[in-house]
Amino acid sequence: MNTIMNKSKTEADNYIGKLLSNRYFIKDLLGLGGMGRVYLAEDIAKGGKLVAIKMLRLNLVNEQIAQRFGREIFIGAQLGRKSKNIVRLFSYGVTEEKIPFYVMEYLQGKTLKQILKTQTLSLEKILEISQQLCLGLQCAHKGVSLKGQIYPIVHRDIKPENIFINENSKNSETVKILDFGIAKFLTESSGMTLTESFVGSLPYCSPEHMEGQLHLDVRSDIYSLGLIMFEMITGKHPFHTTSRSFGTWYQLHRFQNPPKFTQVNPQVKVPQKLEELVMWCLAKDVSDRPQSIKAVLEVLKTIDVHPTESSLSSLEAPPTDSISVKLVPITSVTEKECLQQTWPKNKPIAPIVFPYLLPTTQGLIPTFWAMLPRAEIEKLINKTHTTEFISKITAYPMVLWITILYDQESSLSRWLSYYLDIKDEKGEKIVNNLAKLGYYHLLFFPLESPDKCAYVKTLNITVHQRQKLADEINLSHTLSEYISAKQAKDLLKKEYDNVKAKIIKRLSIEQQDDTLGLKPWIAKLFDKLF
Structure with a gap:
């Protein structure tokens, strides 16, 4: 069974088998992240209900990482209660060794990154994931309450690894947004800021994010959303490079226009309106993008899940009612x-x-x-x-x-x-x-x-x-x-x-x-x- 993170190889762990805060029995290590470890645990107070516990690593306890961890707890606790499309945080605390942790819902399923590696998605599934992702982002952009004021939240790290498709017991799936650790309050008066060094994932960053602009707004997340929608539709990131350098990715995000869907995958057949929406989200200038997630949702709701021949962007008719895509990058052909x-x-x-x-x-x-x-x-x-x-x-x-x-x-x-x-x-x-x-x-x-x-x-x-x-x-x-x-x-x-x-x-x-x-x-x- 797939869990919130890939389970690492079995290794000695001092917390497995122990009771944390006289309530959470640590059963197993689910995986390792950049900031710490994630464990599977039973909540004794809730009759053994399964939960996930994220614990900060000992060797990463410094001011900036601790601030990121605290930010994730604060934002996640509020947003998770407001939206089913954001992972829920139930509690937090510190261990006897003074290591901070928080308790969140236990998710079963796969990340979008894992899914895209092995599957092609139907048009219906792409629209469903996109709409749920938008609803989660819309909730974040509406903000959290701090000292009696509402502060909108920009996630700043929307990427396939941070989108989880949770398999519910009722044979349905829910999209969950993970990791608000580098999210930013849309104000500097909140007192919760990071250093202005670059933090993010190069392939999914907006141009303004990479430029270190101090006042990123919700349109930065909309650009990342456009990249993910492009990848779901074509099976490929819009910008082709094997480099992992900052300079290369900056040039691509700031200056290179995204290709048409059929340039990346000639087999793609989706409504023209969907391609226009994605390209709108990927505009280089923030003023040329949708100004809110609401605008994206309004377009998504008008797209026909089973389009007719005239509404398709390709000349050929789809082989089935459920539009599937197969990756055939143009450069791979040549x-x-x-x-x-x-x-x-x-x-x-x-x-x-x-x-x-x-x-x-x-x-x-x-x-x-x-x-x-x-x-x-x-x-x-x-x-x-x-x-x-x-x-x-x-x-x-x-x-x-x-x-x-x-x-x-x-x-x-x-x-x-x-x-x-x-x-x-x-x-x-x-x-x-x-x-x-x-x-x-x-x-x-x-x-x-x-x-x-x-x-x-x-x-x-x-x-x-x-x-x-x-x-x-x-x-x-x-x-x-x-x-x-x-x-x-x-x-x-x-x-x-x-x-x-x-x-x-x-x-x-x-x-x-x-x-x-x-x-x-x-x-x-x-x-x-x-």
């Missing part, structure tokens, strides 16, 4: 086609790189082909990757395209570079496709067995880079070159050598902080430097 490629016979078997516009079922895709020793490929394939473009377009229409592969642990780096002459039709087409698509495939061919492509990585190009490439193509049509192509290459190489050290320094910092929430000012500093 990545498979890349793996079928063979090394050109007119290229030497040597550590070289070259660009190529690859014809695929999705059209022409810019690719970068690299032959390297297999050991290097395997060491670098899952490490830091980044893309840079260097140009001096007013001197000559040429772009130096650089892909950097970097592993700080072994101090190994590979700089794959190629000069794209925009005066040349082939070079201009590649630059134009890079600007239009915003990504490219990096194909790896092992030096020891070069016949077929062994690995493929998809790398994103930032909105700023895309705009710059597009501007340079337009500018190249209006200017006359003042230097030769060879002089242009020498000029770009000199600039390349000048920025190498800065790029390595940046990548080192990003790799160190891959699993941490970097402060927004670091990302802004990088923008100034590069």
